[in-house]
Amino acid sequence: MKLPVIIVNFKIYEQGTGEKAVVLAKICEKVANETGESVAVAVNAIDLKAVCEAVKIPVFAQHLDPVVYGSGTGKILAKHVKEVGAFGTLLNHSEYQIGEIVLRDSIARAREAGLFTVVCADTPERGGKIKDFEPDLIAVEPPELIGGDISVSKAGPEIIEKAVDFVGKNKVLVGAGIRDPEDVTIALSLGACGVLVASGVVKAADPYAVLSGLVLGLKAGQK
Numbered sequence: 001m002k003l004p005v006i007i008v009n010f011k012i013y014e015q016g017t018g019e020k021a022v023v024l025a026k027i028c029e030k031v032a033n034e035t036g037e038s039v040a041v042a043v044n045a046i047d048l049k050a051v052c053e054a055v056k057i058p059v060f061a062q063h064l065d066p067v068v069y070g071s072g073t074g075k076i077l078a079k080h081v082k083e084v085g086a087f088g089t090l091l092n093h094s095e096y097q098i099g100e101i102v103l104r105d106s107i108a109r110a111r112e113a114g115l116f117t118v119v120c121a122d123t124p125e126r127g128g129k130i131k132d133f134e135p136d137l138i139a140v141e142p143p144e145l146i147g148g149d150i151s152v153s154k155a156g157p158e159i160i161e162k163a164v165d166f167v168g169k170n171k172v173l174v175g176a177g178i179r180d181p182e183d184v185t186i187a188l189s190l191g192a193c194g195v196l197v198a199s200g201v202v203k204a205a206d207p208y209a210v211l212s213g214l215v216l217g218l219k220a221g222q223k
Contacts, residue, residue: 005194052085066105078113088116128166145176153186164191181217188221
């Protein structure tokens with residue numbers, strides 16, 4: 001996956017589930033193809049296979065479990081996620097946090113299956129600890145700003161700088177309240193290698209226009 005990147009997390013918003021998930025994923029792919037920039041999507045387990053079959057941009061599962069074949073009712077297998085065509089997985093999102101040992105083992109299972117891992121952390125310090133588990137990227141998202149009207153880029157630029165210090169350059173995504181091109185440009189200028197977005201795109205009246213705008217910020221941040 002080319003960096004910098006915008007990862008659009010569909011969560012389980014009505015606009016990003018079922019047939020609408022496929023439609024939205026195709027919009028994200030259209031923006032990526034038109035601009036030449038890197039855009040990926042994260043979708044729920046039920047829609048994962050359909051979305052993987054519909055687009056060629058990277059598709060992430062929103063979660064997986066550190067399990068193997070056997071008795072594990074309700075669990076999500078890393079190997080199965082890979083087999084349906086996913087590129088990677090999100091782990092430890094603020095809405096689905098998991099314990100230290102489970103996180104470590106989940107990253108290991110994902111790696112064994114050949115999946116790219118993006119692990120969420122609520123603080124730069126937490127990101128620095130997660131770094132020891134060797135995920136591919138760490139997404140630092142202050143939970144108090146998630147879904148809000150003020151982005152981490154504008155409300156807490158020092159958070160991004162600290163995240164890069166704790167985790168390392170080319171290893172940090174940032175998220176929470178990312179809504180306009182300037183948010184993306186600021187994040188990249190402070191050392192992030194991309195952003196994680198959700199409601200700003202998924203719930204937008206015109207997701208194509210909003211995502212196209214964010215990609216302009218991605219371009220500007222690389223100059």
